[in-house]
Amino acid sequence: MIEKRWIRKDAPDAEQVAHLAGALRVNEAIVRLLCQREIGTFEQARAYFRPDLSQLHDPLLMRDMDRAVDRLVRALHAGERVLVFGDYDVDGTTSVALVYSYLRRFFGPERIDYYIPDRYKEGYGVSEAGIDFAKAEGFQLIIALDCGVKSVDKVAYANERGVDFIICDHHLPGAELPAAVAVLDPKRADCAYPFKELSGCGVGFKLMQAFTEHQGLPEAELHELLDLVAVSIAADIVPIYGENRTLAFHGLRLLNDKARAQRPGFEALRELAGLRESELNVSSLVFGFSPRINAAGRMGDAKRAVAMLLADSAEQAKEKAGVVDKTNQERRGFDTSITKEALAMIEDDAALRAAASTVLFKEDWHKGVVGIVASRCIDKYYRPTIILTESNGKATGSARSVVGFDVHQAIEECADLLDQFGGHMYAAGLTLPLENVPAFQARFEQIVAGRIKPEQLIPPVDIDCTLPLSDITPSFYKLLSQMEPFGPGNTNPVFASENVYAAPDSARIVGNSHLKLALTQDGHHRLDAIGFGFGDYYDRIREGQPFSVCYTLEINEYRGTKTLQLRVKDIRWEEA
Missing domain, CATH: 3.90.1640.30 (inorganic pyrophosphatase (n-terminal core))
Structure with missing residues (x-):
């Protein structure tokens, strides 16, 4: 797996934590999380936990x-x-x-x-x-x-x-x-x-x-x-x-209001995404709803997505959502095949493997998935990435970036080579003459290589605080869940626990590459954990060596039973 940087957030002021803990009367770890989010008073905490529409600006x-x-x-x-x-x-x-x-x-x-x-x-x-x-x-x-x-x-x-x-x-x-x-x-x-x-x-x-x-x-x-x-x-x-x-x-x-008549289009999406019985959160909207709505525009006519959102009846919504879902399945096929091609282009070229950026062009790639492919490439080669294809006689594509690097600014410095561009710090789109692609690749690489810091080429894991496993209880999770919705600016807290072991005979590989195990600390406090893509760690974990783990907390539902589970973000072995 790709190496990661563990970045531990600064501990908040101890006096402020003690004061707020006394006012709120909740677990001190929760209070530390609040203070890290610049919530230091009872009034700020009340507004945070109970956002009111009266807080909206004029x-x-x-x-x-x-x-x-x-x-x-x-x-x-x-x-x-x-x-x-x-x-x-x-x-x-x-x-x-x-x-x-x-x-x-x-x-x-x-x-x-x-x-x-x-x-x-x-x-x-x-x-x-x-x-x-x-x-x-x-x-x-x-x-x-x-x-x-x-x-x-x-x-x-x-x-x-x-x-x-x-x-x-x-x-x-x-x-x-x-x-x-x-x-x-x-x-x-x-x-x-x-x-x-x-x-x-x-x-x-x-x-x-x-x-x-x-x-x-x-x-x-x-x-x-x-x-x-x-x-x-x-x-x-x-x-x-x-x-x-x-x-x-x-x-x-x-x-999530079951007593309210829901928008038929969203109900249809819940069904297709397998989320009918689940409590929706930002993550389920990102991974369950967004790809299907986006697919309509990526693969054809985005009016189909609007028609689904505006549907008056369940029957109408189900029909339109089915069409949207079919386009999403088509999108997945293009996504998979083009990502495979793009990664092969990097792996087969020593200069591309050693570069500080990735800029790839192939005339027959599907324009609708180039942004997704850029993100997939970053998963393997963590660096600013642009994927280009041909459309209407021009090279056009999408850019994605890594934490802390402004890809929009880097593209702007190549403006003389472009017809148009726009976007944000971490995502942008661009169009340029086909003959300018080689010059753009060289210029963009020169800009990135001259500006990006070495540590920005290693994906970070921001850790909010270190916890003993004994602190992780259902009541702790209940408080934590009240900090939702999570997302940029209010991220799902990441915790670290040190000197943990896999409980005897608990580690196993599921789904070919995922690691399922139970963690213990001090010989007790057993908690289930899942590490997606961590299958390569199985043999070493089976050896019984202690390690440190960082993770988020979630509820795993299996056959009607809900259990608290750690979602592993990274594993580090304890120093000998």
Whole structure:
């Protein structure tokens, strides 16, 4: 297995821990975790454990929000038609489903529609084809969701044709903003909105919140759409603190409320993902829901995903989810075969194996899975990675990065070789002339090699604190689970335990490469553990040597029985 760096977080101030432990009267390890998350008072802890929708910021604090609401209200009263335009990924499709379904009750089905660009014919973001559709069908206003902040030329094209834009985006703006009626993006340099990390769907939700307040409407119906916001937050890997934590908390509460009629599309996804009886959390949304919703856009028409999310009946949702699931199965086939090809290209080339980055190009790779393949390559070769294929006579692809390295900035330094690019610190997309691929590969490698630190090429495991196994009890886990939802910015705590052993005859290999065992410490405190991909450690563990282990905690359900289990992140052997 690939070597990992264990990074132990600094212990919080002992006096602060003691004070908060006295106020909360909970396990001190839980209090240490809270203090590490900068939660040091009883009031902060109460807001953390019980996020309330009253904590949401005033949407009018966002730059241009007043202009956006005024334009939307004018469209409503003037009898105009509105087109809801969104990106083809999970964040974009959930954004469209939220805004379209909410506004439809005011505009009526004849005056509102939605549009998702074709990934292959139109590419990412606002497209001329979408604007032409709006003009031809008599739409006077487009609400762009999860895209548009860099669409200067496209918005100018729309303005020439008498089509207005409200942009709801969360990506970093360029040097020039589009000449839209309103550009809602908390990452605008001139935007004073207190929380900068909303998902695209989150920005769309804020627009609907402002519209609701302007119209003097109760917010309860809008809050019923927070299930969509929660899925977008999980899928787009935005930080789960501040406003995102509140939105995700209440969205997950809706998704897990068995007394409430659930969205048929999500119920169908639960069935397909084998999650019908499970409590949904961020992880199950990421691995159960997101790939299926994303597959619609990766492998064909993302409108199918929106139609599934908007389905009114279980029968309709099941039919549409089945189509989405089939495309996901097709996506898996491409994913597996292309990843195998990409890894072989690295393994067969000594220069690629020794490089600080990976940039691979093959003209017949499927454009819809190159981002996934980049992530798979990082699992094996931990370094900034770009996978490119040919589309419409250009090289196009996706970039993924490693902890602490800004891949977007590195790509930006190659801008003279590119037609377009955009994204975040850890994920980006790019398009360039085919003839520029070799020069780009060389330039990007030079930039990465000159800037990346040696330790950034070793995957880190951040460890919150060291625990004796005796501290891990059902009551401890119950408290820990109240810290959910977990995700970036509020990660699932990772613990380390030292000088542990495998209980006699407990270690075994399951599923070809996974290690199943029971851990003991001091001859007792036996706890079950699973290490996915740790099968190579089986022989040494069977020798009975002590080791240190880092892990997260989870509930394993097998044949109706639930048990507390350690999910192994890494193993280190004790020094002799």
